[in-house]
Amino acid sequence: MDRPTLLTAPAIEAFIRDLPKVELHVHLEGSMQPATLLELARKHRVERIPTTIEGIRDWYAFSDFPHFIDVYLTSVEALRDEEDFALLAADVAARLAAQNVRYAEVHVSLYGHMMRGVPAAVVFAGIEHARVEAERTHGIRLRWIPDFPGDYGAGAGEETLDAVLAHRPDGVIGFGVGGIEVPRAPFADLFARARAAGLRSLPHAGENGGPERVREALDLLHAERIGHGIDAMRDPALVDRLRESGVPVDVSPTSNLRTRAIEAIEDHPLPRMLEAGLVVTLNTDDPPMFGTDLLNEYRTAHRLGLGAGDLALLARNGVAASFLEAPAKAALTAEIDALLAEHGG
Template sequence: MDRSLTAEAPGIEAFIRDLPKVELHVHLEGSMRPATLIELAARHRVEGIPGTPEEIRDWYEFRDFPHFIEVYLASVEALRDEEDFALLAADVAATLAAQNVRYAELHVSLYGHLMRGIPARVVFDGIEHARREAEREHGIHLRWIPDFPGDYGLEAGEETLDAVLRDGPDSVVGFGVGGIEVSRAPFTDLFGRARAAELHSLPHAGENGGADHVWEALDLLHAERIGHGIDSMGDERLVGRLRDEQIPLDVAPTSNLRTRAVDTIGKHPLPRMMEAGLLVTLNSDDPPMFGTDLLNEYRTAHGLGLGAPELATLARNGVRASYLDASAKREMITEIDALLARFPAP
């Protein structure tokens, strides 16, 4: 990321700040600020959660992906009632809006709450209240992607989808699977049922489980976007399919570094993915847990060698891969193009 410290940096920094953005791969629960986590843990007397921001930062030093999931699930214990979910969603909306994010599709770890006995209605009522307030206060539009951890098995997925179909608001746009990466094949019929209910298929795949899981997500789950998908780069035939069909891949470089999916940020395949003609979007995944945000992901992309035209392409890709309506997409892309036209050529 040293290139962000060159003489070009001030211009790039303003360009990144002013870019109209969408975010398509960010987890609601993983976006909880340390101060909010500490407040909720104290309110509900949740044990095992550090009590200071400094201790939280140390807690967020992940050994590997399973360790990240362990910490993630522990932090979710602090969310108990409708007011908690409203507070969290309001915080996240304000943080995104401050980065000039106009629209976001947030993954909601619904099964992580159902398994604790918290009804889906409590979750949805809380986040919907915050969504409506955020739209009025900040002008940001939020949509939801409930998901379940694949390593918990098919029953977890069925319980999650049942809850979504029963209690999910109109702002739910898709259905996902995440967690520790396992074969997507067992979820074929489950995702068929979700698609029949007009929910978009938005699974994680190829984050750290290999290209085979991306093939399964495409062929069996009929994925419309792939969460992460960086392992696709090891399979030339898969790269060709993703390029030819322009299937979006929601990439989060800092997340991949912090969960040890890549050894160093310099080894991240983002530039190669773009050179291969893939439709890549840029995302923050679980920003406070990874010490990042969407602005920083654009800085990181710049540090990997991407200039203003490529950053604008990432922003356009996000708009195109979103479920915004057509007119809103056109307006945002026009803004992105106008901003790029004003940026001095290298």
């Protein structure tokens, strides 16, 4: 790692602000701002959601990961029609663009909507409208990763994949599994079918389920990136495998703190992951639920001891790990390198 003392605090803040970024692990529904959630909850008269912005912010104080999942699933009850999904996706795009995020691959909890009777076609119509408009208005490019909660079983995954294949819009690039980390073996055939249909394998693994979930994601789901993956650091052989294979790991430090995956931000393994030579990307996961955004995640990385060169490396890793086409990757990487050179890196 380079030395974080090379730039003053105002200079590092300007560097973070101006750094071209991608975001590869962020959830659409988990990006719903309290004001938007309040508006939609009132529109649809969702009684389990707090009735003030302050109440929603207090509601986002999670005791553990299962508590977070419960709040997350309750909040999505406010999303009912095409307009709701378009509103949310448009807000997410605008907020990302304001942070100089040029491209994002966004997880969509498709099964969470289908199980409430919201058709996949409605979800896709709303978010695709916002995606096309966001590129025209803000210049940001969005892509979608529909997923399902693993703890709901393989049947939920089959229903989700069937809906994706039946209604797949241009913006869908991958398929994922999240929720509480259960063994991944039951999903092997499901992910094989998704890959055969041209979808990228982008599962969550190793957030709090141990190194074995990461191994399963690699061996059984043929993961092309690992969502979270911090538990891999508990297994030196797995760290070696990730380094040698170059499979990227999408890390979200504040999320790990807020869901109690780590006890203190100083305990986060991000610096050790970089020192081990892993391809690490920096992300927010569910930003308003965790009181963060991507700028704050870069500030957090800096507080963990990473200098401007390391922050640029995280940004370059994000570009390299994305599914942007090669010319766009080259252009973004050149911008990152030029900014680092401008700041003396």
